[in-house]
Amino acid sequence: VRVMQGEDEYFDGEILQDEGTQEEILDSINHLVESGDVILDEVDDADSEMEDSEMDEEVPNDAKLTLQYHTDPVYAVALKESDDQWIIGTGAGDEIGTLFRCDKASLNTEEPIIETTIQKELTGHADSITCVAWNFDRSMFATGGMDGVVHVWNDEGELIVQLQGPADSIEWICWHPRGNVVACGSADGTGWMWNSKGLCLNVFSGHDGPLTCGRFTPDGKLLITGSRDESVKIWVPTQGTTQRNISGDLFHQSPVLCFDCTDSVIISGGENGSLRLSNYISGKILNKYEDHEDSVESVQFCPVFPVITSASLDGLLKIWDLNTAQLRSTVLAHDGGVIKTKIDEREPLLYTCGVDGTIKVWDVRSSTCVRTFQGHTKPVLDIDISSNGKTILSSSDDQTVRLFQW
Template identity: 30%
Template sequence: MEEDGGARLEAEDIEEVIELGDNSSGDLNGVGGDLDELDIEEGAQVDEADVQDNADVIFSKHTDAVFCVRVDPATCARAVTGGQDNRAMVWDVSSANTLFECTGHTDSVTSVGFSHDGVYLATADMSGLIKVWEVSSWKEVWAFHCSDIEWLEWHPMAHVLLVGTSDGDTWMWKIPSGDCKTFQGHGSTVGCGRFLPDGKRACTGHADGTVKVWDLRTTTCLHSVTGHDGHTADVVAMDCHHDNTIVVTGSADSTAKLTNTETGKVLATFQCGKPASLETDCVETVGFSQTQPLVATGSLSGSLCVWDVPTQVLRHTCPHEAGIVKLRWDSATSMIYTASLDRVLRLWDARTGNIVSQWTGHQGEILDFDIARDGGVLVSTSEDQTARVFSLHELDR
C-alpha cells in the first residue's frame, strides 16, 4: 500500500475543505495460510505484595479511578488525566506537579485531548459537557452540552473537534468559534470514530455494528457498511491506515474487519476471539503498524493478534493474563505496546511475537495509556486512582 501524498492537505487548506458553519443537520487479495502462533512464557501476573513499581513518576491527585490520559504532543512535558472523581487535571510528567485543574465538570471525565499543536485542550464528561481550554492562558474558551459523550478526537491538522454521542449523532466544531456541523446518525450509539489522515473524511462505528464513512465538507455519508458483510455487534475500536484507504474496526462480535474507505467494501474479516460455539470475545483495541504491512488486534480474552494485511494471515498470538484494553504501535519500529487488566504494560516485537519489556506498579486495572510523541515516556492510568510515568529512553529499538 503506497501512501497517497496528494490526498493530504496543508494546514491552511483545512478550513476551506471542512467549511464549518451552521448547517441543518482497493481490494486485498488474501490467499489464506497456516496460522503461525507463538506462545510466550507466562508469569506476568504476580502477587500484589510482590509487584515491582517501575514508575519514574506517580501522579496521585485523583481521588477515584483515572479513566483517561493524553500527553501534550507539542511539549511532551505535560499530561492531562480525567477521572471518576469528576476532575480533569494537567500536570508535569517529570515532577507530577499539578499545572491546572479543569473545573466545572459534575460527572466522570471520560475523554480528554490536546489539539495537534498543543494550543487547546478538550475535556468531556459523562453528562455530555465538553469544555475547551486555551493552554497558554488556561482560560476556558468554549463549552457545549449534548447527550452522553462516547469519545472525542481532534483533527490531525486543524483546531477542529469531533465528538460521538450515545444518541447516535456525531458533532464537529471549529474551535474556538464554535461553528458546528452535525452528522445525523440512525439512533445507534457512536462507540468510536476517527478522522482519516487525509483530513477530509471521518469514520464512525456504531452499537448496531454499522461502520460509516463521512465527507466533512458536506456531512454526507459516503458509505454505510452493514448487513451480511458488517459487524453483528457493537463496534468499539477503530484505526485508519496512513494511506487513507483502509480502516480496521474491532467489535464485540469477536471479529476485526478491514474496510476500503473509497468503496465501502469489506476486504477481510479476522476471527480474533473465541470460536463461535463459545461465548463471544470483544475486540477492544486495534491498530495499524506505521512501518510494516501489519495490523494488531487486542481482545478481552487477553489475546494480542498480529495479522499480515496483504495475505490476511495470522502471524503471531501473544497471550496476556487478562483482557487487553489498549494497544499502540511504536511509530518507528515493529514494536507494540499493550495495557492489560492484569495491571501490566508490555512491549512486544511483532516480527517474532516475543515480549521485549514490561512495566509494573499499578495496584488496580489499567484503563488507558498514552505515549509521548518523542517516544520518551509512557503514561498510564488505573483504577488505583493514580497515573504513572514510565521512561522509555532505555529501550533498545
C-alpha cells in the same frame, strides 16, 4: 509469554515443534482462559479483597513519576512534550481534569517521584471525564464527560470554550489532524463538530445507537464513526452528509467498538470478537478475520511494517499479515484481558495495557514482548506514548497516573 507462529510454538525464545495445528493451539489457550486459570471469575469477594491487598503490597513500581491526586479511577490521559518538559493531561471519575508539568531533568534520578498535589485543576464538568485529547499542535487540550459536554483549554489550563449540544455522555473526542476543529461522538447516537471558538460546524445524525469510536481520516477530508448499531459511517465533515455506510450480513453482527484507518482502508473490531477489513472509499468489505473469543477492544495498523494488530478482553493479541490476511501469531498478552493498545509511528512496536495492571511493549515483527512495566495495582485504563516511544503515560482504576521511561 507464549507466542504461536505457524506450526511452531515459542516459549521465551525457544522453538518447540508442535504436533498439532494452529487451531488446536488456539483452542488450548481459549480453554485455559475459559477454565479460570487466567480469569478467576469464581473468586469470592473476600478472597478478591485479600488478593487486591496483597497486590498493593507486592507490585514493584517501575514508574519514574506517579501522580496520586485523583480520588476516583482515571479514565483518560494524554501526553504533551516540549524540549525540556512533559505536560500530562488527565480526566477522571471525580469529575475533574488536570494538567501537570514535569521538567524532564527532574526524572533523572534513581528514586521514583510521587506527587500528591494538583498543579492545575480543570473544573466544570458535572460528571466523570472519560476522554481527553491534545490538538494537532498541542496548544489546546479537550476534555469530554459523561455530562455530554466538551471543554477546550489552553496548555496553561485556562478554559477557552465550553461546547454543548449532545444529549448524552461523550464517548470519544478527536481533533482534526491539521486544524483547530474538534469532533465528538455521543451515546445519544449523534456526532458533533465545532471550531475552537465554539461554533458548531455540523451535527452528524444517522446512527441508530451510541457512537462508540470515531476519528478523522489521515488527510482530514473525512470523518469515520463506529456505533453500537453494528455499522461504520463515512462522513463528509464540511457538509455533514454520509458518503458511505458499511453494514450488513458480511459486516459486524454486533456493536462496533474500535477501528483504525489508513488512507483508504479501515480495520474494525466488534463486541462479539469479530474483525473486518473494509475499503471506506468504496464501502467494500475486503476481509473477515478469525474471531476473538471476547470483545475486540483495540485494533491498529503498523505504519512501518505490514501487519494489523487486534487485542481483546480474551487476553489475546493477534498479529495479522496485511498483504496475505493470514494470522502471523497469537500471544496471550494480559491476564484478564487487553484494554487498550497504542502503535509506535516510527518503530515496529506496539504498546498494550491490561486488566492485570501491566503495560507491555511488543515487537510486532517477532511477536515478542520486549518490556513489561509494573506499578499499577488495578486495571490500566488508558495509555499514551511520546513521539519516540521511550516515554509511556498510563492511567488506572487504582486512581493513579504513572509515567514510565525505557
